[in-house]
Amino acid sequence: MQGLGYRLPGRGTGDEGSGRFLVQDVSFSVGAGETLVLLGRSGSGKTTTLKLINRLLEPTSGDVRVAAERAADLPVTRLRRRIGYVIQEVGLFPHFTVERNVGLVPQLDRWPQARIAARVRELLMLVGLDPDTFARRYPHELSGGQRQRVGVARALAADPPLLLLDEPFGALDPITRVELQREFAALEGRLGKAMVFVTHDVREGLLLGTRIGLMLQGRLRFLGTPDEFRRSDDPECKAFMAAA
Amino acid sequence: MSLWAFYARNSQEVLGLAGQHLYLVAISTGAAIGIGVPLGVLLTRRPAWRGPVLGVANVFQTVPSLALFGFLIPLPLIGGIGATTAIVALVLYALLPIVRNTYEGIAGVDGAVREAGRGMGMTDWQLLTQVELPLGLGVILAGVRVATVVSVGTATIAAAIGAGGLGVYIFRGVAVVDDTLILAGALPAALMALAADGLLGVAERRFAWRAK
Numbered sequence: 001m002q003g004l005g006y007r008l009p010g011r012g013t014g015d016e017g018s019g020r021f022l023v024q025d026v027s028f029s030v031g032a033g034e035t036l037v038l039l040g041r042s043g044s045g046k047t048t049t050l051k052l053i054n055r056l057l058e059p060t061s062g063d064v065r066v067a068a069e070r071a072a073d074l075p076v077t078r079l080r081r082r083i084g085y086v087i088q089e090v091g092l093f094p095h096f097t098v099e100r101n102v103g104l105v106p107q108l109d110r111w112p113q114a115r116i117a118a119r120v121r122e123l124l125m126l127v128g129l130d131p132d133t134f135a136r137r138y139p140h141e142l143s144g145g146q147r148q149r150v151g152v153a154r155a156l157a158a159d160p161p162l163l164l165l166d167e168p169f170g171a172l173d174p175i176t177r178v179e180l181q182r183e184f185a186a187l188e189g190r191l192g193k194a195m196v197f198v199t200h201d202v203r204e205g206l207l208l209g210t211r212i213g214l215m216l217q218g219r220l221r222f223l224g225t226p227d228e229f230r231r232s233d234d235p236e237c238k239a240f241m242a243a244a
Numbered sequence: 245m246s247l248w249a250f251y252a253r254n255s256q257e258v259l260g261l262a263g264q265h266l267y268l269v270a271i272s273t274g275a276a277i278g279i280g281v282p283l284g285v286l287l288t289r290r291p292a293w294r295g296p297v298l299g300v301a302n303v304f305q306t307v308p309s310l311a312l313f314g315f316l317i318p319l320p321l322i323g324g325i326g327a328t329t330a331i332v333a334l335v336l337y338a339l340l341p342i343v344r345n346t347y348e349g350i351a352g353v354d355g356a357v358r359e360a361g362r363g364m365g366m367t368d369w370q371l372l373t374q375v376e377l378p379l380g381l382g383v384i385l386a387g388v389r390v391a392t393v394v395s396v397g398t399a400t401i402a403a404a405i406g407a408g409g410l411g412v413y414i415f416r417g418v419a420v421v422d423d424t425l426i427l428a429g430a431l432p433a434a435l436m437a438l439a440a441d442g443l444l445g446v447a448e449r450r451f452a453w454r455a456k
Contacts, residue, residue, distance in 0.1 A: 054363055080365030091360025095378050105364050154364070164363075 022048045023218045027062075030211075032161065035188055035195040037209030039202060039240060045218040046198040050164050053196065054083045067161055081105050084155030084163040084193075088170045090147045092139040098124070098150050099135040105158040123153040128183060145176035152184075156191070163195045169204065181207055202240045206230075214240065250428055262432050265409035268327060268399045269436075272334030273392050280339050280391075281384065284346025285372065294347065301340035309398050312336065313405045330399070330407035337398055338391035345387025349380025382452035389444035396437040400429065 023045040030036045038046040051057040053064050055076050064071040071079050092101050100107070102123055103116040111119070121131040127149040139147055148168055155163055169177045169184075185208055188195065199205050205212055205226075212229040214222040216236050222229065229237055251258055287294045304312070312333045316323050322332045353376050361371045377384075403411030413429030416422075 056359070056363060077365040077367050080363060082365075085360065085363035087356060087360060087363070089354075089356030091354070091356035091358075093357060093361070093375060093379075094354075108365060108370065151360075 021218055023052065025062075026215075026218075026220045028213055028220065028223060030162075030194040030196060032194050033189075033192045034210045035197055035208055036211050036213055037205040038196060038198045038213045038215055039200065039205045039209075040215035041200060044215040046200075046215050047166055048218075049215070050166055050196060050198050053162075053164060054080050054085060077108075081109060081158055082160045082162065084157075084160045086148075086151050086155045086163070086165040086168045088167040090139075090151040092147060092150060092154070094139050096138075097135065098129075098137050098139070098142070101139070101150060102153045102157055104154060109158060119157060120153075123156055124150075126156070126187070127153045129153070143176075144172050145180060148172065148180060152187075161194060163191075163193050165195060165197045167199055168197075170199070170201075184208060202244045206244070247424055247427055247431070250424055254428075258428070258432070261408060261410050261412055261429075262436075264327075264407075265396070265399055265411075265433065265436065268330055268334060268402055268407060268409050269392065269395045269440075272331045272399075273338055273388070273395055275331070276335045276338035276342050276391055277388060279335070280342030280387075281346050283339075284343045284384075285350065285377075287343070287347045288350045288376075289368075298340070298344060298347075301343055304336040305340045309333065309337065309401050310404060313401065317405060325406040327402075327407045329405055330402035330409075334395050334398060334402070338395055341387040341390040341394075342384070343387075345390075346380070346384050349383030349387075350376045352383060353379045378451075382448050385444060385448040385451060389441060389448060392440045392444060393437045396433055396440060400433050 040046045052059050099120050102120045106116045124131040129149055169180050213220055221236050222234050316329045323329055361375050399409050400411035402409050403415050410429040410433045414426050417425030
């Protein structure tokens with residue numbers, strides 16, 4: 001899987017009312033097997049950047065490429081079905097069983113039932129949930145950690161080359177969070193996907209990221225490996241390191 | 245004459261009027277759902293229309309029902325004496341609770357669920373039919389329930405413009421000051437309202453996902 005990169009050169013999105021730029025001139029690319037962690041304070045534009053990639057927000061300038069195709073040229077639903085999306089609140093459909101939640105994108109893409117069922121089992125095992133126990137449960141019958149596991153399984157369902165994760169472990173209790181972070185770190189290597197991972201937790205970022213992108217006031221302040229990040233002289237990087 | 249004796253003697257007529265009453269309510273509520281649900285959905289997509297549309301629906305609701313029936317009589321096509329006019333009036337009454345609850349049922353769906361659905365590549369139609377309407381169904385049905393119960397009551401007044409229904413007994417009873425006659429119309433109408441309330445209440449709870 002070559003040529004998998006996402007460039008967001010010179011992008012910015014204006015808040016239409018005020019004309020303020022929430023994100024400006026952010027450029028980066030992520031290859032297969034890489035996890036770019038977007039780190040930053042609240043309001044620094046991390047989530048906005050993420051939503052520009054799957055076009056939940058439309059860029060006012062610049063462009064996004066997914067696997068060499070311009071995101072803006074693809075029908076938006078097709079683009080999004082190729083991009084796994086995990087959010088902090090999980091957003092499982094409360095009226096769907098775990099099985100139907102995980103099989104959502106394959107169902108939208110009209111896979112045959114048997115293939116969806118097999119894929120769902122495979123994914124539930126991948127995220128550490130026994131299919132026989134959990135497939136028929138409803139989201140309200142799960143713990144927070146289990147719900148987020150289902151959220152990750154759902155994002156992986158159609159085997160998208162790119163995964164966007166917006167503070168996926170942010171709402172979990174500290175013990176579950178560490179547990180899921182460790183498992184996720186192991187999963188990253190096995191999956192070989194390109195990932196963009198938003199967090200404000202610098203320890204999480206250093207654990208999971210192959211590269212760190214530090215955002216400040218809508219701009220990408222620093223981009224480099226975790227080691228480079230640790231050694232950086234940038235005051236914002238230092239501020240984050242002090243918090244670790 | 246006791247109520248039961250009256251029913252025994254006029255069973256054919258009672259059943260006929262009850263049937264007419266049911267017909268007025270069923271047709272008008274059905275039409276109000278057919279118009280109100282799409283309209284409510286539209287408001288969730290065009291928030292700017294919400295104020296004006298709900299405002300107009302609200303105005304219909306505040307016009308006294310007898311006056312609304314009266315206003316409609318001179319209108320061409322939908323007006324005149326009889327069931328059509330009554331149905332139009334009943335639809336106008338039923339619209340507000342259905343439109344409002346459809347809007348609120350959908351607007352009340354958890355934003356994270358909607359964002360996840362959109363983020364995974366659902367079209368607006370898929371999001372609406374697979375997520376928003378099923379999750380909003382409890383609230384929408386609550387609106388239908390209110391509309392139905394109100395319609396059963398309002399439909400008694402339809403007798404005033406010759407639409408028939410159980411109101412025929414009530415108006416006749418008022419005219420000749422006969423309590424039995426009034427009760428003969430009012431009692432089945434009340435039972436009908438209670439039955440509709442109960443049945444739709446069951447359906448509503450069955451689909452109330454949010455509580456879980």
